[in-house]
Amino acid sequence: MRILNQEIPSAVGQTVTVAGWVHRRRRLAAVSFLVLRDRSGLSQVVVKAPGTLAQLDGLGEETVVQVTGTVAANPQAPGGAELVDPVIEALTEPAHTPPIELWRPTVNSGLPVLLDNAPVTLRHPVVRAGWEVGAAALHGFRATLDGLDFTEIQTPKIVGTATESGANVFALDYFGGPAYLAQSPQFYKQTMVGVFERVYEVGPVFRAEPHDTVRHLAEYVSLDAEFGFVQDHRDVLAVLRDVIAGMLEAVGTRAAGALERLGVELPGIPEQVPVLHFSEALKLAGADPDEPDLSPADERAIGEWALREHGSEFVAVEGYPMVKRPFYTHPQPSDPRWSNSFDLLFRGVELVTGGQRLHRYGDYVAALRARGESAEDPAYSSYLQAFRHGMPPHGGFAIGLERFVARLTGAENVREVALFPRDLHRLTP
Amino acid sequence: MRILNQEIPSAVGQTVTVAGWVHRRRRLAAVSFLVLRDRSGLSQVVVKAPGTLAQLDGLGEETVVQVTGTVAANPQAPGGAELVDPVIEALTEPAHTPPIELWRPTVNSGLPVLLDNAPVTLRHPVVRAGWEVGAAALHGFRATLDGLDFTEIQTPKIVGTATESGANVFALDYFGGPAYLAQSPQFYKQTMVGVFERVYEVGPVFRAEPHDTVRHLAEYVSLDAEFGFVQDHRDVLAVLRDVIAGMLEAVGTRAAGALERLGVELPGIPEQVPVLHFSEALKLAGADPDEPDLSPADERAIGEWALREHGSEFVAVEGYPMVKRPFYTHPQPSDPRWSNSFDLLFRGVELVTGGQRLHRYGDYVAALRARGESAEDPAYSSYLQAFRHGMPPHGGFAIGLERFVARLTGAENVREVALFPRDLHRLTP
The missing domain is CATH 3.30.930.10 (Bira Bifunctional Protein; Domain 2)
Known part of the structure; x- marks a missing residue:
C-alpha cells in the first residue's frame, strides 16, 4: 500500500512504500541520497547498500520508481524524516535526461525552452x-x-x-x-x-x-x-x-x-x-x-x-x-x-x-x-x-x-x- | 428586498416582494390568478382590484414583473400560500407570445421546434x-x-x-x-x-x-x-x-x-x-x-x-x-x-x-x-x-x-x- 511523501514524517519507525519520480540523486563517498517527487512533495531516501547504490546509478532523473524502506527521524531531511534501507523498484524503463534540470530550486531556462518542452x-x-x-x-x-x-x-x-x-x-x-x-x-x-x-x-x-x-x-x-x-x-x-x-x-x-x-x-x-x-x-x-x-x-x-x-x-x-x-x-x-x-x-x-x-x-x-x-x-x-x-x-x-x-x-x-x-x-x- | 417564490410559504401574513416571469394568467369571473415563475419555482398571485386586472391584461406571458403583496395561506395554492392585494410593476416591455406554451405541464412540441427556439x-x-x-x-x-x-x-x-x-x-x-x-x-x-x-x-x-x-x-x-x-x-x-x-x-x-x-x-x-x-x-x-x-x-x-x-x-x-x-x-x-x-x-x-x-x-x-x-x-x-x-x-x-x-x-x-x-x-x- 503506497503512502504519499507528505505522510512519511508521521510514520517514523514503520516500513512504508512510496512511489514517484527520481527528482535528484546526490552521490557522496559512502552514501547516496535519492530525492523522490510525488504529487504531495519531496522525500529523501538514504542509500547505502552497494547493490542498491549500483542500481541507483542506472536510474536517471525522472525515472518512475517505487521505494520500500524504514522511516527514520532526521531533522535535516525534508519534513524531519527520511527512508533508510530502501528496496527500489523501477516502474518504467530508465528515463532520458530531462531538457531542463527539474531538481534545481529555481528555473533558469528561458520561456521558449519551457514552453517547447512543456x-x-x-x-x-x-x-x-x-x-x-x-x-x-x-x-x-x-x-x-x-x-x-x-x-x-x-x-x-x-x-x-x-x-x-x-x-x-x-x-x-x-x-x-x-x-x-x-x-x-x-x-x-x-x-x-x-x-x-x-x-x-x-x-x-x-x-x-x-x-x-x-x-x-x-x-x-x-x-x-x-x-x-x-x-x-x-x-x-x-x-x-x-x-x-x-x-x-x-x-x-x-x-x-x-x-x-x-x-x-x-x-x-x-x-x-x-x-x-x-x-x-x-x-x-x-x-x-x-x-x-x-x-x-x-x-x-x-x-x-x-x-x-x-x-x-x-x-x-x-x-x-x-x-x-x-x-x-x-x-x-x-x-x-x-x-x-x-x-x-x-x-x-x-x-x-x-x-x-x-x-x-x-x-x-x-x-x-x-x-x-x-x-x-x-x-x-x-x-x-x-x-x-x-x-x-x-x-x-x-x-x-x-x-x-x-x-x-x-x-x-x-x-x-x-x-x-x-x-x-x-x-x- | 426581493424574496424567492419558494420562500413565500414561510412568510404568511407578511408583505413581500417577488420577481420573475409571468408564467400564466387565469381569468375567472371576478378574479384573476397570476402564476409567477422564478428560478426557485412557481407562485400564485390573486388579482381582484379592477385597475390591477386591467394592467394584467396587458402583461403577456413571459413579461418580467415585480409583485409586492401580502402572503395568505391557501391550501390550494402551490406551497400552501399565495400573494393577495398585489401591486404589479413590469420590469420590461410586455413580452411577445412565446413560441410554445411554457405554462403547460408537459411539452407537446416536437424537437425541431424546441431546438429552433431554445x-x-x-x-x-x-x-x-x-x-x-x-x-x-x-x-x-x-x-x-x-x-x-x-x-x-x-x-x-x-x-x-x-x-x-x-x-x-x-x-x-x-x-x-x-x-x-x-x-x-x-x-x-x-x-x-x-x-x-x-x-x-x-x-x-x-x-x-x-x-x-x-x-x-x-x-x-x-x-x-x-x-x-x-x-x-x-x-x-x-x-x-x-x-x-x-x-x-x-x-x-x-x-x-x-x-x-x-x-x-x-x-x-x-x-x-x-x-x-x-x-x-x-x-x-x-x-x-x-x-x-x-x-x-x-x-x-x-x-x-x-x-x-x-x-x-x-x-x-x-x-x-x-x-x-x-x-x-x-x-x-x-x-x-x-x-x-x-x-x-x-x-x-x-x-x-x-x-x-x-x-x-x-x-x-x-x-x-x-x-x-x-x-x-x-x-x-x-x-x-x-x-x-x-x-x-x-x-x-x-x-x-x-x-x-x-x-x-x-x-x-x-x-x-x-x-x-x-x-x-x-x-x-
Whole structure:
C-alpha cells in the first residue's frame, strides 16, 4: 500500500512504500541520497547498500520508481524524516535526461525552452505552481457562485456567426460550410439568464489575436458570470467582489504550497471595493477630460490612489464612455454618454470587465441601429429572441484565468501560467 | 428586498416582494390568478382590484414583473400560500407570445421546434430540467475527484495535428496555417499525469460526425479523468464507480426538483460493479466467439444478466480485443490479444469507456509501428516526450455529459438534454 511523501514524517519507525519520480540523486563517498517527487512533495531516501547504490546509478532523473524502506527521524531531511534501507523498484524503463534540470530550486531556462518542452518542464515544482494557483482559483470561482445559487452552463464553442466583433475570429470548415470559434459566451450567458436567472460558465474562448504581446493568448480560459434582477452595475460589482474574495481564499487554502514555491503573498480585497467614476478617474490621473479611455499610466495613478486613500489593491472604475463599450452595454440613466459598466483594476492594471446590459428588446433594436447594424440580421435573431420574450435587468462579468493568475503571481507573461499556450506563433505542444 | 417564490410559504401574513416571469394568467369571473415563475419555482398571485386586472391584461406571458403583496395561506395554492392585494410593476416591455406554451405541464412540441427556439423553450420547467441534471452531474464529478486529490486541468482545444483519429476532425484556419479542433483531451491528460499524477478536465470536444443519429453531437461536454500509479484497469474502474456514485448523489440532492418534473427515479450503483470479460460476455450473449465487438443486442443481454444475477443496472465488460482499441491501450498481460480496458454499461447500453494505457516509451514506439505509424512523426513528438522522461502506470476514462444525462433521464435523443446542440444540420441557435 503506497503512502504519499507528505505522510512519511508521521510514520517514523514503520516500513512504508512510496512511489514517484527520481527528482535528484546526490552521490557522496559512502552514501547516496535519492530525492523522490510525488504529487504531495519531496522525500529523501538514504542509500547505502552497494547493490542498491549500483542500481541507483542506472536510474536517471525522472525515472518512475517505487521505494520500500524504514522511516527514520532526521531533522535535516525534508519534513524531519527520511527512508533508510530502501528496496527500489523501477516502474518504467530508465528515463532520458530531462531538457531542463527539474531538481534545481529555481528555473533558469528561458520561456521558449519551457514552453517547447512543456510536457516535462511543467513537472518543475515552481513551473507547475502557476497552474496549481489557477486550478484553485477555478474552484473558488465555482464554489462562490454555487453558494449564491448560480447554475453552471456549458455553451457551444462552434458558432454560426462572428457577431460580437467581426475581427480576430477563427473560421472553420463546418461540414462544408462556414462557422467560427466563439470569442466569448456573452450571448449565451445572457440568454440563459432568461432560464436560470443566475449562470456561470468556465471554458475556452478563442481570439485570433494578431499581436504578439505578453498579455494575449489565442485561446484562454474564461470565467463568465451573468445574473438577473439587478438594480444596476453596482450589484454586479458586489458579486464580483465576493467571487474574487472566494478565489483568493481558495488559492490561499488549496494552493498554499504553490504560493510558497512562488514566493507570493496573497492580497486582500476589502468588503467594499473603492469606486471611481470614469470622469473622476481622468481628473485624478491628470488626463484630458475628453479622453475616451484610460492609459496604462492613468490606471497606475488610480491604483496608487486606491492604495493611498483606501488601503486597497483593488479599485473599480465605473461609467466608461458608451462609445468604447459593446452595443449591449446599459447606459448610465442620468447621462447616457456614460455606461453602467466598470473595470476592476488590481495593482493599477485592468483585471476584470463587467457591467449591466440592456434588457429591453426595443433598446437592442435602437442600439444596433445606432451602430449601423440591424436587429433583422440573422446573426442576432436567436439572441434577440430572448429579449423579445422577457428578460430581467441583468449584468455580469468575465475573468480571464491566465491573466488573473499572472497578475496574482507577478508573472510577466501570461504564457508562464497557461497550460500549453496558443498564440500567433505557437500551436504546439 | 426581493424574496424567492419558494420562500413565500414561510412568510404568511407578511408583505413581500417577488420577481420573475409571468408564467400564466387565469381569468375567472371576478378574479384573476397570476402564476409567477422564478428560478426557485412557481407562485400564485390573486388579482381582484379592477385597475390591477386591467394592467394584467396587458402583461403577456413571459413579461418580467415585480409583485409586492401580502402572503395568505391557501391550501390550494402551490406551497400552501399565495400573494393577495398585489401591486404589479413590469420590469420590461410586455413580452411577445412565446413560441410554445411554457405554462403547460408537459411539452407537446416536437424537437425541431424546441431546438429552433431554445432561447425561450429552455425556460419550460421540464425542458430545463435536463440541463439541471447535467449541471448537478458536473458538480458531482468534480467534487468526487477533488476528494480523491485530483487536480483540475484545462487543455487546448486548438491543436496542431489530427492524430487520435484522422477522420471526423474539424479543420480551421490558424493565422493562415492549418489547425484542428481537439477530439478529446486524451494526449494532454496523459501528459499531465506526469505533472500532477491525478487530473480531470471538463470541457468541450469536437467530432465532425457525418452521421445524423440520436446519440451523436458535433460538440459535446466531455468529463475526463486520468491518474497514475494504478495496478491495472480495475483500479480505474474502482474510481469510475465512485465518480458515478458521486454524480448520482449530486443529481439526487442538487437536482431533486428536476428529477421530479421529469418523473425520473435515480438508479443505485453497487459498491462493486459486476465485471465480465469480453470473451465471457460473447458467450453469455450467445455470440460468435470470434466477434471483435458487442452488438447492441449483446449489450442488452449482458445488462439483463447483471440485473438478474447481481441486481445491478451497471456492469463492466473488460478485455475488449486490442484490435478495436486505440494504440495507447495497455494489453492484458496474460494474453495480449485482449486489452486492459473496459466499457461500463448502464441498462444494457455503453455509458463510459476507460482503461489502462501504455506507460513505457518503448511500448509506444512498438504500438505505433504495429499500426503502420512512426514515433518520429512530429504529431506524436510532444506526447511521446512525456513517456521518454518517465511516466507511471496509469489509466483513465471519459464520460460524455449529454449522453450520461440522456441515459439517466430516459431521453431518446441527446439533443433533448444538450444546451444548444451542434450537429450535421444544426449550427444555431
